Amino acid sequence: MTTIDTFGNNLSKNFEIVNDLPVEQQLETIFRNRNSKTPTGPDPVGLEILPESTKKRLEDDNIEISQGYPEIPPSENIPIYVDEVLKIRSFETPYDDRAKNADPEKKALFGAAKEVIHLTKNIGTEIVGLQLVDLTDEQKNELALLVSERVVVFFRNQKLPPSQQKALGSYWGKVEVHPQATHVNGIPGTTVLWSDYSKKKGNKANFANNGLQNWDVLRYQHQGPFAWHTDLVHELQPAGYTHLHLDAIPSLGGDTTWASGYAAYDKLSDEFKNFLDGKQVELQSLHGYIDRNDPLGGPKQVSRVHPLVRTHPVTGWKSLFINRGHIKRIIGVSPVESDLILSYLFDIFEKNADVQVRFNWQPTQEGYGTSAIWDNRVSQHKNIFDYEGDEPRHGTRVTTLAEVPYFDPNSKSQREALGKPIYKWE
Numbered sequence: 001m002t003t004i005d006t007f008g009n010n011l012s013k014n015f016e017i018v019n020d021l022p023v024e025q026q027l028e029t030i031f032r033n034r035n036s037k038t039p040t041g042p043d044p045v046g047l048e049i050l051p052e053s054t055k056k057r058l059e060d061d062n063i064e065i066s067q068g069y070p071e072i073p074p075s076e077n078i079p080i081y082v083d084e085v086l087k088i089r090s091f092e093t094p095y096d097d098r099a100k101n102a103d104p105e106k107k108a109l110f111g112a113a114k115e116v117i118h119l120t121k122n123i124g125t126e127i128v129g130l131q132l133v134d135l136t137d138e139q140k141n142e143l144a145l146l147v148s149e150r151v152v153v154f155f156r157n158q159k160l161p162p163s164q165q166k167a168l169g170s171y172w173g174k175v176e177v178h179p180q181a182t183h184v185n186g187i188p189g190t191t192v193l194w195s196d197y198s199k200k201k202g203n204k205a206n207f208a209n210n211g212l213q214n215w216d217v218l219r220y221q222h223q224g225p226f227a228w229h230t231d232l233v234h235e236l237q238p239a240g241y242t243h244l245h246l247d248a249i250p251s252l253g254g255d256t257t258w259a260s261g262y263a264a265y266d267k268l269s270d271e272f273k274n275f276l277d278g279k280q281v282e283l284q285s286l287h288g289y290i291d292r293n294d295p296l297g298g299p300k301q302v303s304r305v306h307p308l309v310r311t312h313p314v315t316g317w318k319s320l321f322i323n324r325g326h327i328k329r330i331i332g333v334s335p336v337e338s339d340l341i342l343s344y345l346f347d348i349f350e351k352n353a354d355v356q357v358r359f360n361w362q363p364t365q366e367g368y369g370t371s372a373i374w375d376n377r378v379s380q381h382k383n384i385f386d387y388e389g390d391e392p393r394h395g396t397r398v399t400t401l402a403e404v405p406y407f408d409p410n411s412k413s414q415r416e417a418l419g420k421p422i423y424k425w426e
């Protein structure tokens with residue numbers, strides 16, 4: 001019999017029957033064997049396709065790439081069991097949002113910028129004429145506040161060494177270090193997002209299949225980040241300020257779309273808002289692991305319970321904290337009710353263009369990169385795969401983990417707080 005895991009790997013190849021051991025130990029042996037055969041450290045494969053602009057950015061930051069790029073984390077750090085993953089970050093780390101110290105008018109940030117362009121009414125702002133590496137602490141605080149309010153903020157024409165990108169993330173809080181994702185050599189926490197590399201490593205995403213996850217995310221999850229999702233929601237303290245910098249950008253295509261959780265919440269009727277307020281959801285990880293209590297049940301996602309409607313600690317606004325990519329159910333309602341309600345809530349994000357912004361990453365000056373910084377607590381996003389991995393698209397992502405999500409029953413919706421009309425259904 002051939003056993004294929006969700007990664008498409010043939011487990012049977014590695015199967016060594018040790019009859020007097022419990023089955024979970026046999027499985028552990030299989031997985032550890034597989035992990036130990038996975039190459040780690042700088043990957044020579046990446047060097048074959050490394051874009052010139054990325055190479056220059058790495059060299060300018062004195063990053064050693066002669067042996068390979070990107071760096072694959074050590075296989076012994078890859079967790080095998082669900083409980084091992086939960087243990088990695090099961091203790092609360094104090095988090096104090098820097099945006100709380102910001103001038104509400106953001107005079108230091110806006111005063112130094114050449115232009116501040118709001119891209120849509122409800123989400124997305126571009127700042128022109130500032131280098132992220134030059135920001136003062138005061139401006140970093142104000143930028144955090146702007147991201148909290150506008151959900152995503154863009155900076156084109158950036159010279160941003162990966163080490164500086166990590167330093168900015170660390171200023172805002174604890175940077176997430178992924179046990180499996182590749183990162184810039186020597187700088188854990190700078191996750192590499194590089195679709196042509198993934199393609200070379202066997203990812204099968206193409207024009208025909210890259211959207212299938214929008215219908216069945218678990219079945220097609222390993223084809224890429226092309227379904228609507230929110231990053232790392234299974235963490236005790238999920239990602240807050242998330243910063244993707246692209247240093248290689250397709251000549252056409254490869255846009256990213258974001259949707260606002262504040263605006264999505266405000267699409268609902270007051271009756272329905274009241275029903276959802278205070279409910280909890282079971283969110284889950286992308287990767288699957290072995291469940292010790294059901295080792296033959298196949299890979300299980302790590303799950304975590306968080307509020308369905310969460311309050312942003314700085315703006316105080318309510319936001320829908322659900323996404324198609326990483327959610328199991330709403331707690332306290334039947335599975336059928338949960339599926340129906342979630343399907344409707346996904347649609348609110350995905351079908352309403354007035355809660356979304358779509359961004360093309362092209363810089364206006366050749367040789368520069370572009371940054372997007374979004375508040376992952378109050379948004380969803382998806383990458384648009386129209387470039388089909390045929391042109392280089394390379395980026396580094398630094399993610400700051402935020403507070404444990406909470407719901408404050410006294411908090412307001414964005415429209416309520418801003419004094420915009422709230423429509424009543426008679």
Ligand SMILES: [Fe+2]
Pocket residue numbers: 225229230231381
């Ligand atoms: Fe993402």
